Amino acid sequence: YPPLSFWFAEIWVLIGLPLSRALEVGYFLALLSLVIGTYLWSRAVFKSEVAGLASAASYGLCPYLFVNLLRRGAYPEVWGMALAPWVLLAALRVADGGGIRSMLALAVTVATQILVHPLSGFILIPFVPVYLMCIISFDWRKWLWCGGSMLLGASLSAIYWLPALLEERFVQMSRAVNHPMLDFHNNFLTMSELLAPPYILDPIRIFMPMQASLSWVVVALAALGLWMHRDRWSVLAVGVMATIMLFLIMPGSSVVWETLPKMAMIQFPWRFVGPVSLLAAMLAGGGVAGMRQ
Secondary structure, eight states, X not given: OOSHHHHHHHHHHHHTOOHHHHXXXXXXXXXXXHHHHHHHHHHHHHOXXXXXXXXXXXXXXXXXXXXXXXXXOOHHHHHHHHHHHHHHHHHHHHHTTOOHHHHHHHHHHHHHHHHHOXXXXXXXGGGHHHHHHHHOOSOHXXXXXXXXXXXXXXXXXXXXXXXXXXXXXXXXXGGGTSSTTTOGXXXXXXXXXXXXXXXXXXXXXXXXXXXXXXXXXXXXXXXXXHHHTTTOHHHHHHHHHHHHHHHHHSGGGHHHHHHSXXXXXXXXXXXXXXXXXXXXXXXXXXXXXXXXX
């Protein structure tokens, strides 16, 4: 992976902190960014402080985040999860006609997400146009702003992905997907696995199994939020994205994984549980705000 996510920890090493403590600060900053970004995005959509707080809590406590924190130690992917709400918030502001500052914000967040964890960027960013199609009217100027922002973001991150594409033939990339543990065919989740209950803690075991699942409470609140705000295109767009991502997690989508180029490089279809958790958290905030009203 690119080193950007580790630079957030390296700063503290240069100041004088031990490496382990600096990495903990890096995790803390990622979690702080994750919670604040989700709060701001949900508040911007629902115009409600309550919705923002509920969404931030839902995403900050989602099971997949703790799989990455405590089971996988996936530091770059935690940063990828942290940048996701900022990308969608920036896209929303560009769609609302935010001007040059919003355009630059979208470009920077897109580039940053790719440079902290490319796979998180390659999972979320193709869905940004889907989101924009649902919230932008037929205003060609807004589409130019959004398209320019995305191209600028891709250009800013080209220092990583362009050499990777051009020099792919010089390395054995197949080794990254041919191992049974890394083959996407072996890493789909069924709906029962996605909604599996938490494991009971066994203090004797060193490595507890941690399923990349969704919270029952958040799923219920998300369904309620989607229903209560079904007349809003910005909310329906989130529901559409979540539905597509859920499909890509399940075995029935194997033909898509086999057909689309480079899709196999994602390795684990259950990586989509991360952005689905964000989208569900956002909708759950709408459900909580709706009940309060």
